Amino acid sequence: MSARIAAIGALFVEKLRAMLTEQQFAEMQNLNSTADDGICHSHDYCDANVTMAEAFEQVVGREIDLQSDDDRALWSSAWRHALTHGLGQDADIEAAAAAADDTLGAVSVQVGQVVRIKPEWQDLGDENYTFTAISEPNVTGHFKARVSGGLFPSIMELHLTHIV
Numbered sequence: 198m199s200a201r202i203a204a205i206g207a208l209f210v211e212k213l214r215a216m217l218t219e220q221q222f223a224e225m226q227n228l229n230s231t232a233d234d235g236i237c238h239s240h241d242y243c244d245a246n247v248t249m250a251e252a253f254e255q256v257v258g259r260e261i262d263l264q265s266d267d268d269r270a271l272w273s274s275a276w277r278h279a280l281t282h283g284l285g286q287d288a289d290i291e292a293a294a295a296a297a298d299d300t301l302g303a304v305s306v307q308v309g310q311v312v313r314i315k316p317e318w319q320d321l322g323d324e325n326y327t328f329t330a331i332s333e334p335n336v337t338g339h340f341k342a343r344v345s346g347g348l349f350p351s352i353m354e355l356h357l358t359h360i361v
Contacts, residue, residue, distance in 0.1 A: 204356075212252055217239070224238075256339075305334070307333070328353075
């Protein structure tokens with residue numbers, strides 16, 4: 198399984214846990230574990246496609262391309278991973294987060310560290326900016342960085358797999 202699949206799935210579960218009440222989350226887990234209908238019962242409580250799209254974008258670094266077979270396959274695999282690592286009964290988000298963490302490699306970031314973005318993840322002009330970490334990475338490898346060197350200094354979220 199790829200790191201992206203595990204990371205998207207874990208972040209999706211994390212976002213749903215934050216969005217739903219404990220009772221809703223438990224009911225959803227029970228329905229997902231007992232119903233064999235091929236759907237995720239998180240849709241009973243929220244627009245889970247929006248939540249999965251947010252997780253996809255945070256991990257992949259761009260919006261899903263619905264015309265792309267690869268993107269749709271990644272989305273589906275991440276959903277299946279989430280179903281077995283947090284959205285079904287007796288599942289554990291920590292296991293999903295640990296699986297994602299194991300695949301991130303030895304790259305690490307500390308607050309105050311200046312990082313460079315890998316060329317394949319750069320937007321036009323990124324080579325002129327300075328990215329300084331302002332938070333430690335979370336369990337899915339995301340961290341916040343202050344961006345300076347442009348007209349409008351800002352804060353953005355980066356992923357460990359996107360930096361050198």
